Amino acid sequence: MSFTGKQAIVTGAGSGIGAALCRALVAAGADVVCTDIDGEAAQRTASALGDGARSARLDVTDAAAVQATVDDVVARTGRLDLMFNNAGIVWGGDTELLTLDQWNAIIDVNVRGVVHGVAAAYPQMIKQGHGHIVNTASMAGLTAAGQITSYVMTKHAIVGLSLALRSEAAAHGVGVLVVCPSAIETPLLEKGAIGGFDGRNYFLQGHAGKAAYPADRLAQDTLKAIERNKALLVKPRSAHGQWLFARLAPGLMQRASIRFIASQRAHQAQARSDKR
Ligand SMILES: NC(=O)c1ccc[n+]([C@@H]2O[C@H](COP(=O)([O-])OP(=O)(O)OC[C@H]3O[C@@H](n4cnc5c(N)ncnc54)[C@H](O)[C@@H]3O)[C@@H](O)[C@H]2O)c1
Numbered sequence: 001m002s003f004t005g006k007q008a009i010v011t012g013a014g015s016g017i018g019a020a021l022c023r024a025l026v027a028a029g030a031d032v033v034c035t036d037i038d039g040e041a042a043q044r045t046a047s048a049l050g051d052g053a054r055s056a057r058l059d060v061t062d063a064a065a066v067q068a069t070v071d072d073v074v075a076r077t078g079r080l081d082l083m084f085n086n087a088g089i090v091w092g093g094d095t096e097l098l099t100l101d102q103w104n105a106i107i108d109v110n111v112r113g114v115v116h117g118v119a120a121a122y123p124q125m126i127k128q129g130h131g132h133i134v135n136t137a138s139m140a141g142l143t144a145a146g147q148i149t150s151y152v153m154t155k156h157a158i159v160g161l162s163l164a165l166r167s168e169a170a171a172h173g174v175g176v177l178v179v180c181p182s183a184i185e186t187p188l189l190e191k192g193a194i195g196g197f198d199g200r201n202y203f204l205q206g207h208a209g210k211a212a213y214p215a216d217r218l219a220q221d222t223l224k225a226i227e228r229n230k231a232l233l234v235k236p237r238s239a240h241g242q243w244l245f246a247r248l249a250p251g252l253m254q255r256a257s258i259r260f261i262a263s264q265r266a267h268q269a270q271a272r273s274d275k276r
Contacts, residue, residue: 003025006082008033009083010084013042013055022045024219025082025133029052033069034055037059039164060113060203066116080124081132083133090191092151093194094194107150118165133175134179137178138181139181140178142156146261177226181202182213186212
C-alpha cells in the first residue's frame with residue numbers, strides 16, 4: 001500500500017504521537033488534516049509540514065464536529081482513506097482521589113472520542129469500499145496496573161472496540177489497527193497527575209535506561225503496520241515480554257502489579273517529604 005495522495009485525519013495532532021503521525025504521513029505523500037482541541041497547536045503541526053497538511057480545531061467529545069470534519073474531507077476529495085483516532089488524556093494517582101467529573105472527562109475523550117471517529121469515518125469507508133481506521137490505545141489496554149485505573153479502563157475499551165470492529169470491517173475492505181505503545185516521549189508523561197503521582201517515574205519503570213520510545217519512531221512503525229494490515233501494534237519491542245506475561249500468568253502479573261504500586265506509593269511519599 002502506498003500513502004501517496006491518501007486523505008487522512010489525525011486527532012490530537014497538536015502534540016506528541018499525533019503530531020508525529022502527521023509528520024510521517026506527509027513525508028510518505030499523504031494529505032493530512034491535523035486536528036486538536038488546541039487549534040493553535042494543530043496549526044503549528046500543520047504549518048511545519050507545508051502543502052500536504054491543513055489544520056482544524058476539533059474537540060473529539062463533540063460528535064457533530066467530528067462528523068463535520070469527515071464530511072469536509074469527503075466533500076473536498078471524494079473520500080477518506082485514513083482515520084487516526086489518537087487524542088487522549090490520562091489521570092494518574094490513587095483512584096479514590098478521582099472526582100466524578102474526571103471520570104467523565106476521561107470516558108468522554110478516550111472512549112467517546114474514538115467512538116465519534118469510528119461512527120463518522122466507518123460508514124464512509126464502507127461506502128467507498130476501502131479505508132483504514134487506526135486507534136491509539138496503549139499497553140494499558142492490554143495490561144492492568146493501578147493508579148492509572150481510569151485510563152486502563154478506557155484503553156481496554158479501545159482494544160476491544162478495534163479488534164471486534166476489525167473482524168467485521170474486513171468484508172467491506174476496511175482495515176482496523178489498534179496501537180498499544182508503552183511509554184512514548186511526549187508531554188503526556190507529565191500530565192494528569194493527582195496527589196503526588198509521578199508519571200515519568202511510573203511509566204518508565206522497566207524501560208531500558210528509563211528512556212521513553214521516540215514518537216517519530218512509533219509513527220513510522222504505525223505506517224508499516226497499516227501497510228501490513230496488522231491488527232495490533234505493541235511498541236517498543238521490549239513491551240512484548242510484559243504483554244505475554246500478562247496473558248500467560250495473570251495471577252503472577254497481579255502480584256507484580258501490587259508490588260509495583262507499593263513501590264510507586266513509596267516513591268511518591270519520598271518525593272512529598274523531600275519537597276517539605
Ligand atoms: N505518551 C505515552 O507514553 C503514550 C503511551 C500509550 C498511549 N498513548 C496514547 O497516545 C495518544 C496521544 O498521546 P500523546 O502521548 O501524544 O499525548 P499528548 O498529551 O502529547 O497529546 C495528546 C493531544 O490530544 C489533545 N486532546 C486532548 N483532549 C482532546 C479532545 N477532547 N479533543 C481533541 N484533542 C484533544 C491534546 O490537546 C494533545 O495535543 C493518547 O491516546 C494516549 O493515551 C500515549
